[in-house]
Amino acid sequence: MRIIVSNSSNDPIYEQISSQIKSMIIKGELEVGEGLPSIRGLAKGLQISVITTKRAYEELEKEGFIETIQGKGSFVAMQNKELMKEKKLKIIEEKLVEVVNESKLLGLNYREIEEMLRILFEEV
Template sequence: MKIIISNSSTDPIYEQISSQIKSMIIKGELHVGDSLPSIRGLARDLQVSVITTKRAYEELEKEGFIETMQGKGSFVAMQNKGLLKEKKLKIIEDKLLEVVKESRLLGIDYNEIEEMLKILFEEV
């Protein structure tokens, strides 16, 4: 499992960890039942505090992405397909909101954005 911590990011380290694991689950790179590294092991690998990785795992568990079994570790939790699709749509919505805000700041109108989106969809 490859997690990259950015010191230049404004996001706290625990959020960077949890969002990358969440992304791996949503994209299907991690599957139901897959075990995650131990909190201490991940902290050691990323060279961060155990408290930081513990908080990331707690956030993931609270959101239903992972489950932790005492003495056994943390595992990818069963995902409700409808809820998973909703989470994927929310990610896209958040990114599009950033695009809309930025385009307004730059004076780019909806039609120009729509045209760019069409071109990008055709290219990818």
């Protein structure tokens, strides 16, 4: 499992970790029942605080992406993939509403936003 943490990101480190793990689960890169690195192991590998990785795992567990078994570790929980996809689509939609609102404030038209999106989609 490869997780990249960026100090230049506006997102807190625990959110970066949890969102990357969620993405891996949604894409099927992490299967149901698959074990995650221990909290200490992940913290050591990423050279971050154990408290930060613990918070990321707690968020994932609260949202139902993982389950933790005392003394055994954390594992990918059984998921309804369609429901997870729907949640992600809602998040994307909310972010796009923000983009549309900001674009209108700047006087940008649909074609300009479409072009920006096309360029970003090709680059990322």
